[in-house]
Amino acid sequence: MNTLTHVGNLFAFIGGLGMFLYGMDIMASGLQKAAGNKMRELLGYLTNNRFLGVLVGALVTAIIQSSSATTVMVVGFVNAGIMNLTQAAGVIMGANVGTTITAWLVSANEWAGALKPDFFAPLILGIGAFIITFSSRQKLTQKAEIAVGFGILFIGLSSMSSSIGMYQDSPIFYKAFQVLGNNPFLGILVGALVTAIIQSSSASVGILQTLAMRGIVNWRSAVFITLGQNIGTCITALLSSAGANKTAKRAATIHLLFNVMGAVIYGIIMTIFFGIFNDLALQHISGTQISIFHSIFNISITILLFPFANVLVKISGLIIHEDAIEEDDDEEVEEKVLRHLDPRILETPSFAVENAVKEVVRMGGIALGNLNRIMKEAMKDEPSQKKIDKVFHNEQVINHLETMITGYLVKISQLALTDKQTVVVNNLFDTITDIERAGDHVENIAEYLQEMKEGKSHFTKQAQEELKEMTEYVKNALNHAICSIENDSIEEARIATENEEKVDKLEKKLRKSHIQRLKTESCVPEVGVFYLDIISSLERISDHADNIAGYVLNQNDK
Structure with missing residues (x-):
């Protein structure tokens, strides 16, 4: 391949990634509009029970297609005094479970056969665009917005996949993922950095699945990159909490603690596992298998750490210290x-x-x-x-x-x-x-x-x-x-x-x-x-x- 071909493939990949991210954003926006305020109100009203908070967090995230967006909402609710930290911890855990939906959607290209989404994506996009252009009914155009986002997402995914396809036998790619697999810390770091940059774990998992569908990624590297992606997604909530009060900062810290603990636990388990089953570690992983691991990881860590939600709250308090309030004759000093x-x-x-x-x-x-x-x-x-x-x-x-x-x-x-x-x-x-x-x-x-x-x-x-x-x-x-x-x-x-x-x-x-x-x-x-x-x-x-x-x-x- 000549230089021009490589440049063209790079442009196709960047364009595909842009469409994938934009499609996700449009689809999530349409879903949120179609759901009205109900999804957000669920977060505020149905979280007195921590277990119910997990379910609500999972449901809301599955609908709006973004654990980052859910966590940012939680930070806002905590900052405004609508939600306390214990309630927030449950919703944050549930958000990690709900975010697995996107990975299953992407992997449908492998297991859906003739009904695979990227085959119908252009048609769905076209129908949605016609409805938005010619319909004046708000509810219908909101649903059409979901269709347009869905179509753009899978067209972008197809573009990324095509641009990578000719490199599936490249020794450079093989060597790169072998290095990431052999060094768990490096794999986690790469996953975290990529996710932090694009501020979407769903998108970064989708990119990884696209590479996996072309037979480029092995089991070991995919696992550690996935663990890192869960850490990288915390950046959005952390940035969002920058101007918030210390209680809201603690909510964002709980999100980080939860995901880091999950990555550490699974990092140790999978390192031992791959040490025993070394042949599996080097085998190619499919996009569907990434979805399975992603789901097992998030669900099992939620079950494991759920009983320790109050411990996470206390640890966040040790990291983010509340300022002592100076009192004047037992009266609170009002602040601007x-x-x-x-x-x-x-x-x-x-x-x-x-x-x-x-x-x-x-x-x-x-x-x-x-x-x-x-x-x-x-x-x-x-x-x-x-x-x-x-x-x-x-x-x-x-x-x-x-x-x-x-x-x-x-x-x-x-x-x-x-x-x-x-x-x-x-x-x-x-x-x-x-x-x-x-x-x-x-x-x-x-x-x-x-x-x-x-x-x-x-x-x-x-x-x-x-x-x-x-x-x-x-x-x-x-x-x-x-x-x-x-x-x-x-x-x-x-x-x-x-x-x-x-x-x-x-x-x-x-x-x-x-x-x-x-x-x-x-x-x-x-x-x-x-x-x-x-x-x-x-x-x-x-x-x-x-x-x-x-x-x-x-x-x-x-």
Whole structure:
């Protein structure tokens, strides 16, 4: 063969690999669209039982054709607090079982006879393309997308196979796989590297099967490369966890630990096995035999390590240490980070909306905590500077959360939402604005107390008691408003509204009472101004609580 032929074969192989990967992606995308959100929701709702988690992980991966995609979803769910690590461990184990489906699909070219997929692939691709081009029915075009992906996948596989075919008797290929077989570590390393580069164990196994179908690969090299491929597939989840919290990083670490342990166990077993059956080790392996080994390996390792899922969780904790939370007077230090929202859950509208609500509730809780904290200081003759500073810090957190949550709500609003979800998301936009403004009023109160502290002045006992009474109604209004969001509760919303009405009446009463004190000169005028400013701020906070309650009542009227 001349140089041009070799270059042509290389181009055909690269093109075939590209079509294979693209076909897998299109087919997986079509399957996910056809399944809607149900597959992802299964991950979130059906994993309280670890055994059930394994089954769900296997089912979801078999449908979306990617253990990496399943694991990335798991990392996202853990990061958003939807799933704990024990649940995640079960799903991750199941994902390894589900990923064997693709290998069986590829090997069908060997055992399906006249019905082998690559024979029908062009026809299936053509039918799918016609449907996508001329049909306006969404469900039908989603199914056609699966057909197009299937066709492209097998046409790519056929292209790779043809380009390799003329090298099946090449001494270079024979020698290369002999070296990989004789050095288990090298075989595992090559399998891991190739898989890490293309970020798909299904694709790398498919490439190996293509080589095997041409009689190029022996048993020993295929086994160790396959073990490495299971390790290489972890790279996707590890990269995905880079911007996640430490619990999510531990989920990705569990995936790596599980696959590395499996590779080590089988690496030792197969090294001993090939030492005894050396003749088998050097025999050519078929694509179907790779599917069989791939399935036995993943299923048996899942069965073997399943009872030790909690051990994997503990080991991940030793590798990824949780930071100790510094506490200030037994109070949690709020951080400018989202705790319930994660980009990986945006593909699941139900979870995205649910967790957006959780994040807004958290934001409201910070505002409520700030209100409670500053009003306790208002009742004192000597407010704590530390507490006042904490209020200022938390107000910055609230402002930052408003910006970040708004960005997520914009993305969520672009998803395929139900009518109720659309109303909820629209109301959340308004809710975070009200919470932020309520937080501003709390900050104003902190500034008033700061000025009083610097002027060495304080409220009279009567004024403190009046502020205490009003604060209770305002706290109740804001607390019930936040609870109404969290529980989508009409009852909580109505209680918030009732408390707001009491605040309005009390504010007028206290204003008159205070003016009377000023007339009788039983109150220092400078301090009196701060008093009026504070009750005005409290009344406005209750107004925002009433607005929030109104949004909940509104979304339940539709």
